[in-house]
Amino acid sequence: MSAPMDEVVGLFPIPLQRSRAVLPRPLVDALVAHFSAAAVRDNNASTQLSHTAMLRPGDSPLLVEAAARITPKLAEFGALLFGEALGWGLKEMWVNVLDTGGRQAMHNHANSFVSGVVYLTPTHPESRTVFMKSPGGTEFVFRNDHAGTTPGAYNADKWVSPLPDPGDMVLFPSYLMHAVPPNVGARRITLSFNAIPTRLDSWGYAVTFNG
Numbered sequence: 630m631s632a633p634m635d636e637v638v639g640l641f642p643i644p645l646q647r648s649r650a651v652l653p654r655p656l657v658d659a660l661v662a663h664f665s666a667a668a669v670r671d672n673n674a675s676t677q678l679s680h681t682a683m684l685r686p687g688d689s690p691l692l693v694e695a696a697a698r699i700t701p702k703l704a705e706f707g708a709l710l711f712g713e714a715l716g717w718g719l720k721e722m723w724v725n726v727l728d729t730g731g732r733q734a735m736h737n738h739a740n741s742f743v744s745g746v747v748y749l750t751p752t753h754p755e756s757r758t759v760f761m762k763s764p765g766g767t768e769f770v771f772r773n774d775h776a777g778t779t780p781g782a783y784n785a786d787k788w789v790s791p792l793p794d795p796g797d798m799v800l801f802p803s804y805l806m807h808a809v810p811p812n813v814g815a816r817r818i819t820l821s822f823n824a825i826p827t828r829l830d831s832w833g834y835a836v837t838f839n840g
Contacts, residue, residue, distance in 0.1 A: 753814025
């Protein structure tokens with residue numbers, strides 16, 4: 630008679646959704662051609678990183694098409710976060726241009742619930758988006774951290790996202806810390822966005838949002 634199996638429960642996990650080929654290649658190429666020259670706002674942490682102004686889908690037919698393909702994925706992901714299929718709106722969108730040597734410092738996104746990145750150009754393997762555990766509050770006083778340990782979902786400080794293809798997207802809770810290491814490859818262009826639900830209801834106490 631075999632011994633009963635132990636069970637490990639992933640208690641309160643943080644979801645991150647990876648969606649392949651959300652934007653078709655012709656749309657990706659058109660976004661790069663149209664918006665890369667408009668990324669003239671310098672980043673505070675890196676002189677080799679620039680951004681466009683904050684954009685709304687209505688600012689360009691290209692963004693309208695992109696939003697139409699992104700929004701259904703937002704509804705799927707939002708149901709994981711809130712337990713219900715909600716209406717979602719893209720609050721703002723912007724294009725990032727990361728030249729060789731540039732980096733994006735660790736940060737999260739305020740005033741939103743879901744954030745996302747669509748990759749518009751190939752990404753060097755060393756410049757993949759890195760997601761970090763929020764610092765402080767849940768760590769032991771003394772860590773076990775040396776060459777013999779094996780990082781895993783329950784003890785790692787960071788997670789390096791898989792290498793994306795142009796048109797791929799990741800969605801994540803806006804509070805999740807993330808960064809991009811120094812770019813040792815060619816110019817890396819991404820479309821980022823923040824999203825909010827149309828309404829949240831807590832036992833009759835409802836809040837509506839206008840995106």
